[in-house]
Amino acid sequence: MAKTEKSRKNAPAKSAAAKPEAVGPATPDVLDRLFAVVESRRGTDPAISHSARLLARGRRKIAQKFGEEAVECLIEAVAGNRDELVGESADVLYHLMVMWVDAGVKPGDVWAELLRREGTSGVAEKASRPHDPLA
Numbered sequence: 001m002a003k004t005e006k007s008r009k010n011a012p013a014k015s016a017a018a019k020p021e022a023v024g025p026a027t028p029d030v031l032d033r034l035f036a037v038v039e040s041r042r043g044t045d046p047a048i049s050h051s052a053r054l055l056a057r058g059r060r061k062i063a064q065k066f067g068e069e070a071v072e073c074l075i076e077a078v079a080g081n082r083d084e085l086v087g088e089s090a091d092v093l094y095h096l097m098v099m100w101v102d103a104g105v106k107p108g109d110v111w112a113e114l115l116r117r118e119g120t121s122g123v124a125e126k127a128s129r130p131h132d133p134l135a
C-alpha cells in the first residue's frame with residue numbers, strides 16, 4: 001500500500017532522544033513506563049485519555065485496534081517504508097500495552113517468557129515438538 005496519510009503523520013522524529021519533552025532515554029525502559037501510564041489511566045476520564053477511552057470500550061475493541069495497527073505495521077514493512085514502519089511499530093506496542101492492561105498481563109510476565117526462550121534456537125524448539133500426524 002502507498003504511504004497513508006496516517007503513516008506519514010506517524011513517521012517518527014529523527015531523534016526521539018533529542019526531544020526536549022522526552023521523560024527518559026530512548027531505551028526499552030520506555031515500554032515499562034508506557035505500561036505504567038496506560039495502567040494508571042484505567043477508569044479515568046475517556047475525554048482526556050485515549051487509553052481510558054479504549055479500556056472503557058472493552059476487550060473486543062481493544063483487540064480490534066491492535067489488529068488494525070498490526071496490519072498497518074506489516075503493510076509498511078512489505079512496502080519497504082522504514083520510517084513509517086518505525087511509527088507503526090510504536091502504535092502496535094502502545095496498543096499491545098493497552099491489551100495487556102485489559103488482560104491483566106504485566107510486562108514482567110512477557111519479559112520472563114522471552115528470558116525463558118533466550119538461547120533456544122527456534123529451529124531446535126520446533127523440531128522438539130511432538131509429531132502431529134495431521135500436519
Ligand SMILES: N=c1c2ncn([C@@H]3O[C@H](COP(=O)(O)OP(=O)(O)OP(=O)(O)O)[C@@H](O)[C@H]3O)c2ncn1[C@@H]1O[C@H](COP(=O)(O)O)[C@@H](O)[C@H]1O
Binds near residue numbers: 034037048052094
Ligand atoms: N503511545 C501512545 C499512542 N500511540 C497512538 N495513540 C493514539 O491512538 C489513537 C489512534 O487513533 P485511531 O483513529 O486509529 O483510533 P481511534 O481514535 O480509537 O478511532 P476508531 O478506530 O475508534 O474510530 C490516536 O488518538 C493516537 O494519538 C497513542 N496514545 C497514547 N500513547 C501513549 O500513552 C500515554 C497515555 O495517553 P493517554 O491515555 O491518551 O493519556 C501517552 O503519554 C503516550 O505515551
